[in-house]
Amino acid sequence: MDIKKLINLSQKPKLFERSEQKFWDDPHISKKMLEIHLDPEFDAASRTHEFIKKSLSWLVDSIFTEQDQKILDLGCGPGFYSKELAKKGYSVTGIDLSKRSIEYAKAQVQKKELNIEYKVQNFLTLDFEKEFDVVSLVYCELGALTNRERDRLLNIVNKALKPGGKFLFDVFTANNRDENDVGRSWDLVQKGFWDAKPYLSLTETFYYSEADTYLNQIIVINEKDEISLYRIFDHFYNKETITKVLDNFGFINHSFYSDLKGKKYDPSSKTLAVVTEKL
Ligand SMILES: C[S@@+](CC[C@H](N)C(=O)[O-])C[C@H]1O[C@@H](n2cnc3c(N)ncnc32)[C@H](O)[C@@H]1O
The missing domain is CATH 3.40.50.150 (Vaccinia Virus protein VP39)
Structure with a gap:
């Protein structure tokens, strides 16, 4: 596992710095998302x-x-x-x-x-x-x-x-804000929202007071040690x-x-x- 890369990715990024990863149009995520929509x-x-x-x-x-x-x-x-x-x-x-x-x-x-x-x-x-x-x-x-x-x-x-x-x-x-929202958590699953195969996901939530914005950053590591990064902003x-x-x-x-x-x-x-x- 590329720990150095993970440490790097887990730093708080600049406000509104996007990741390249597909989200809404990713084949697996969009399938899970449609299930939630429906x-x-x-x-x-x-x-x-x-x-x-x-x-x-x-x-x-x-x-x-x-x-x-x-x-x-x-x-x-x-x-x-x-x-x-x-x-x-x-x-x-x-x-x-x-x-x-x-x-x-x-x-x-x-x-x-x-x-x-x-x-x-x-x-x-x-x-x-x-x-x-x-x-x-x-x-x-x-x-x-x-x-x-x-x-x-x-x-x-x-x-x-x-x-x-x-x-x-x-x-x-x-009014959606909860001070406890900022922090870190992880998940280890057989298959789930981020991938149809086993993965480890590391979720971090950052707050940018200057723009009243939260960032949910999810780092997903699959069985092949490939790393994907998702950033979801929530601007109040x-x-x-x-x-x-x-x-x-x-x-x-x-x-x-x-x-x-x-x-x-x-x-x-x-x-x-x-x-x-x-x-
Ligand atoms: C929170 S959902 C709401 C869907 C729908 N309006 C509803 O209320 O049922 C947001 C939708 O915006 C779409 N979306 C996000 N960014 C988009 C973009 N840049 N261009 C087109 N659609 C986008 C997503 O694929 C998703 O279907």
Whole structure:
């Protein structure tokens, strides 16, 4: 085992320093991830089905107007939102990095006459211009981006929206923070989330107070002593910090809620949902 390399990797990296390893689009991880998405009761990867149902009702009844017809669903995953919105008559484009999730999403709408298009693509490379009435980014994906990626995405969203179009998304807040989250743990398994074969995983959690961001760093060592490194960021926002960001990118009239079911804004909530408009 290359202990020196492990010691090196386990140092706290610079804020937002990414690893090269695939995550959402890794063949094994995306399979495990899809299983998590599809668990109706499990609030991870996708919200519970109960939550999604209420969220869709709120969006359609209280947020969308008659003009809102064309929707771009970024990071659509297995298409829970996209499919239901298309069933309600909206024209939907769903984009996701995970081939496996998009294949699943496509299979769900086969033979149905829905106005829906799914595409495997990195949303950071999109180039739509004034095409959509609504852009959605559901389940706190904005906070998983580095600041540079976030800014790039906000430019892409702004360009993709028609004037007056809506951008809706949610983020985790610092109310998720638990001081005990910072630390180290390990796991030794026959097969699991990170690999279908036996592996040892070393997990470290770092906190960057300057950006209110956590990093979960997972070092995975397989039977052949090969080392893989995964870095997952979690950038917390509040009403003030997200307002500052949105103001910089030409968004106006921000409305805040505790979640994407339309729960009234509460500063003690663990999530913050935002509906904002392109100028
Ligand atoms: C937390 S999941 C939410 C999925 C879906 N919105 C839902 O609520 O069921 C985040 C999704 O974003 C996708 N994703 C992450 N980074 C992406 C990127 N750069 N481009 C496209 N999709 C991305 C992942 O593959 C994953 O399906």
